[in-house]
Amino acid sequence: MSVLVLALVVEAAFGYSDRIYDWIGHPVTWLGALISTLDGALNRGHQSSDIRRAAGALTLAVIVAIAAGIAWVLESALASHWAGNIVLALLASTMLASRSLYYHVRDVANALTTEGLPVARYAVSRIVGRDPQTLDEHGVARAAIESLAENASDGVVAPAFWFLVLGLPGLAAYKAINTADSMIGHRTPRHEAFGWAAARFDDLVNLPASRLTGLLFAAAALVLPGASARDALRAMARDARRHRSPNAGWPESAMAGALGLKLNGPKSYKGILVNDAYMGEGRPDATAQDIRDALRLAGTAWGGMVAALLIAAIILQM
Incomplete structure (x- = not known):
């Protein structure tokens, strides 16, 4: 547990060096390269859906086995x-993402405040998949807050959870599944069958952390002026299961309730309108200040998580 605390602190303080990234890349880029190779080799358009689904499951098994196996060897040698x-x-810190997420979301708020809508649209396009040109200023702000809420789970809480449960191999396996989902877990003609296993497993491994992230947001709202823990819990209970994603609705609804916002709802992806449920019953006209409030909420939640882990580690050492 103390290793996890140190990893969380190091990542929040320093992140992943751009110099190291330019030199050797990043664990996610290595996984991505392997996934792309297997996608090109095994995902053949002329094959039946059943064969492509089996090939996708094999791809997932291979990348998880390689990632977890290397991590197991390293942990066995170092622990x-x-x-x-x-x-x-x-x-472990290289597979966490609180610092980069914080700065990417903060860039959107800064752009809205000082640089205008076109720059803000570009900034938000770096962290969301929807069409940025369809978004007005309020839409950009909502998209940034939604991305922060969802990625707080996927990029911070879920990796920490799986490290706590299964050590470095669990963390590496989680990142392999999550990366596979982001690359091939899409409902497109090419990947609907091949990426089926990646999408389903990603839903499964994110289930505990998404609920935990929502609860962390609610707990953080207890200590932040203007935020409401009660409304965060109420929004989760009412709205989370209505979200198109089985997991994203929990942190998004908690964030919406805590800050008095209405998030999610209909959005456009590559020209296709997707009707999704609203999270929260507050204001739809989110602003740059709401983004900053969301960052404070997420930062407080992450800090609370680290503090709880540190206290638990100290108690276990006694």
């Missing part, structure tokens, strides 16, 4: 002494 645990924490 026996304090210096090795520091290295483990540094390795």
